[in-house]
Amino acid sequence: MEISLYYSKIDPSLLKVILALCVSSIEIEELVRFLALKNLQGDHSNEQNSSGDIQKKLDVISNEIVIKHLTQTKCCNILLSEENEAPIVLKKESKTQLYTVAYDPLDGSSNIDCNAPIGTIYSITPNEKDETLLGGNQIVVAGYVLYGPSTELVLSVNNTVDRFVLSANKKYLHVGTIRLNGKKKIYSINEANSNSWNRDMKNYIDGYKANGTKYTARYIGSMLGDVHRTLLYGGMFCYPADKKNPNGKLRVLYEAFPMAKIVEDAGGSAILGNNSKQRILDIVPKDIHQRTPILLGSKEEINKYSIISKL
Ligand code: AHG
Ligand code: MN
Ligand code: MN
Numbered sequence: 001m002e003i004s005l006y007y008s009k010i011d012p013s014l015l016k017v018i019l020a021l022c023v024s025s026i027e028i029e030e031l032v033r034f035l036a037l038k039n040l041q042g043d044h045s046n047e048q049n050s051s052g053d054i055q056k057k058l059d060v061i062s063n064e065i066v067i068k069h070l071t072q073t074k075c076c077n078i079l080l081s082e083e084n085e086a087p088i089v090l091k092k093e094s095k096t097q098l099y100t101v102a103y104d105p106l107d108g109s110s111n112i113d114c115n116a117p118i119g120t121i122y123s124i125t126p127n128e129k130d131e132t133l134l135g136g137n138q139i140v141v142a143g144y145v146l147y148g149p150s151t152e153l154v155l156s157v158n159n160t161v162d163r164f165v166l167s168a169n170k171k172y173l174h175v176g177t178i179r180l181n182g183k184k185k186i187y188s189i190n191e192a193n194s195n196s197w198n199r200d201m202k203n204y205i206d207g208y209k210a211n212g213t214k215y216t217a218r219y220i221g222s223m224l225g226d227v228h229r230t231l232l233y234g235g236m237f238c239y240p241a242d243k244k245n246p247n248g249k250l251r252v253l254y255e256a257f258p259m260a261k262i263v264e265d266a267g268g269s270a271i272l273g274n275n276s277k278q279r280i281l282d283i284v285p286k287d288i289h290q291r292t293p294i295l296l297g298s299k300e301e302i303n304k305y306s307i308i309s310k311l
Contacts, residue, residue, distance in 0.1 A: 108222025136281030182234025236297030
């Protein structure tokens, strides 16, 4: 079933916003398919974005595409992008419910030039009072589009997580609902940082490597690719705090919140770690580019952290 039919009963303004993000992703995926042929690999300039990363050409173009389509809906008041230092405040042109979209237009930038999975991540939150720092529990829709072997959209609407695959005639078609009950034993973390990990994280990962466990490691380095595999196969993904990065790396509003919502709605858990089992969605953001440590995955795997770190 096509996405607009699948969600025909939700608020029409919300559906408009979802469809604008679908159209954006279709435009981005057309570029992704032919990056090298269109001279779209490489850095945009030497300029850094608000998180201190060098922007890739595709980061900048993807951001422009998303802004264009969301502005056209007239259903958004504020956009929060990884690639814009400040919130983008849109003109109010309709009296319908207005939404704020927080998004990472292109996640996994370091994988662009080697043709590994990359994607777009977002959350949609009703926003009556033009606030810029909305909490994770107010999010009504979270989603990501994975530009991988297939282009796949994963959306959490009404607390249910569904998968849609882009067809040859450019329509997102429903292919299933996700419950995080995969049985594969996988841990996913950048082990190059292990010398900087705190004791809790060393013990947690050592537990996965102990003799006799059946775990294997997988790490793409694109959060949405690693989380997608976790949702479908099981296991856990983390980007923890460490001695070099006490706040972790991933950003609260447009990486951690949407992925935490999707994982929780699929039956898993997403917590801070760093000796806290606070839910990611309970973070009260103070800055639009704030970072957070994150551990997410099946309840079973995340519980292991609480036990090992004796929370
Ligand atoms: P972005 O490309 O949007 O800046 O995000 C990159 C993030 C995330 O996708 C991934 O999980 C993480 O960076 C990987 O970081 P390391 O290379 O430090 O492992
Ligand atoms: Mn990202
Ligand atoms: Mn990005």
